[in-house]
Amino acid sequence: MGSWFQGLRKTRERFSGALKGLFAAPQPDEATAEELADRLVMADVPLRLVQSLSRELHAAASRRESLTATFRRVLVEALGQNTAPDWAALPAPTVALLVGINGSGKTTTAAKLAHLALRAGRKPLLGAADTFRAAGSHQLKLWADKIGCESVVGATGGDAAAVAYDAIDAALARQCDVVLVDTAGRMHTKEPLMRELQKVRAAMDKRLPGAPHHTWVVLDAMLGQNAVIQARQFHEMTPLTGAIVTKLDGSSKAGFLFAVRQELDLPILYAGLGEGADDLVPFEPGSFVDALLDLDESK
Numbered sequence: 001m002g003s004w005f006q007g008l009r010k011t012r013e014r015f016s017g018a019l020k021g022l023f024a025a026p027q028p029d030e031a032t033a034e035e036l037a038d039r040l041v042m043a044d045v046p047l048r049l050v051q052s053l054s055r056e057l058h059a060a061a062s063r064r065e066s067l068t069a070t071f072r073r074v075l076v077e078a079l080g081q082n083t084a085p086d087w088a089a090l091p092a093p094t095v096a097l098l099v100g101i102n103g104s105g106k107t108t109t110a111a112k113l114a115h116l117a118l119r120a121g122r123k124p125l126l127g128a129a130d131t132f133r134a135a136g137s138h139q140l141k142l143w144a145d146k147i148g149c150e151s152v153v154g155a156t157g158g159d160a161a162a163v164a165y166d167a168i169d170a171a172l173a174r175q176c177d178v179v180l181v182d183t184a185g186r187m188h189t190k191e192p193l194m195r196e197l198q199k200v201r202a203a204m205d206k207r208l209p210g211a212p213h214h215t216w217v218v219l220d221a222m223l224g225q226n227a228v229i230q231a232r233q234f235h236e237m238t239p240l241t242g243a244i245v246t247k248l249d250g251s252s253k254a255g256f257l258f259a260v261r262q263e264l265d266l267p268i269l270y271a272g273l274g275e276g277a278d279d280l281v282p283f284e285p286g287s288f289v290d291a292l293l294d295l296d297e298s299k
């Protein structure tokens with residue numbers, strides 16, 4: 001499994017270059033503080049958080065807290081509580097719907113989640129409701145075969161809601177514990193596709209009242225602030241219960257994660273740190289901030 005420190009190498013290079021000089025001084029001088037604020041804003045850290053960081057850094061000396069410790073504390077606090085599901089303890093069947101724009105990593109993430117469920121001793125089923133592109137369903141089927149789990153795949157051009165219904169139906173018949181339903185990459189600006197998402201939800205609820213129990217938006221970290229805009233639009237259309245951030249192993253603008261947590265109040269459940277089945281790790285604010293700020297190279 002990719003470690004946070006290794007996984008975030010490129011993101012860290014982008015983020016922490018300007019911070020080193022700052023941390024060497026007991027107090028940031030005006031120019032350094034300003035440069036720091038600029039860097040943070042450029043890394044898509046929300047302005048409100050940048051402002052409170054500046055205040056806290058100025059107050060650090062009087063609190064006898066080092067600048068590094070202050071910086072770390074404020075960032076970790078800003079990320080709040082983020083509890084990934086305990087797969088071993090989830091009631092059966094638990095149904096999760098994955099949404100997000102094309103290419104954000106939904107299909108890969110659905111497979112990674114199924115892999116986690118398998119490793120926790122559960123029986124997952126992958127439902128391929130991406131009927132928009134032939135490759136979409138095929139890709140999920142390949143993953144299901146690779147990790148060794150059940151799957152239900154819809155026909156290309158078919159009704160996504162029907163596939164979602166069938167996936168739950170099959171999961172009940174085959175006594176699966178976890179159903180992960182992958183959807184087509186909806187552009188958040190295309191209203192009909194968003195409406196289709198509501199049809200998918202309604203079909204799931206019809207087969208199993210209360211389903212989906214979770215709706216997770218998959219966000220591509222490379223998109224930075226744009227991912228926040230997408231998440232907000234999905235959130236308005238369909239109630240989201242959490243976010244999963246992919247491609248944090250790329251050169252991402254990781255500051256947007258703070259906006260996901262603070263502005264949308266969505267827990268960040270997992271981070272994707274690579275393309276393999278094992279490269280999905282529960283989101284841990286402390287590990288994330290340490291890796292981002294280059295605080296512990298032993299990890």
Ligand SMILES: Nc1nc2c(ncn2[C@@H]2O[C@H](COP(=O)(O)OP(=O)(O)O)[C@@H](O)[C@H]2O)c(=O)[nH]1
Pocket residue numbers: 100101102103104105106107108109185245246247248249250271272273274275279
């Ligand atoms: N480096 C990296 N690549 C990822 C990650 N998650 C997904 N990808 C890649 O992103 C591309 C799009 O992923 P896919 O799951 O097909 O996205 P979808 O269109 O939302 O279903 C694929 O090449 C994946 O291998 C990740 O965490 N890190």
Ligand SMILES: [Mg+2]
Pocket residue numbers: 106107108130136182183185
């Ligand atoms: Mg896909």
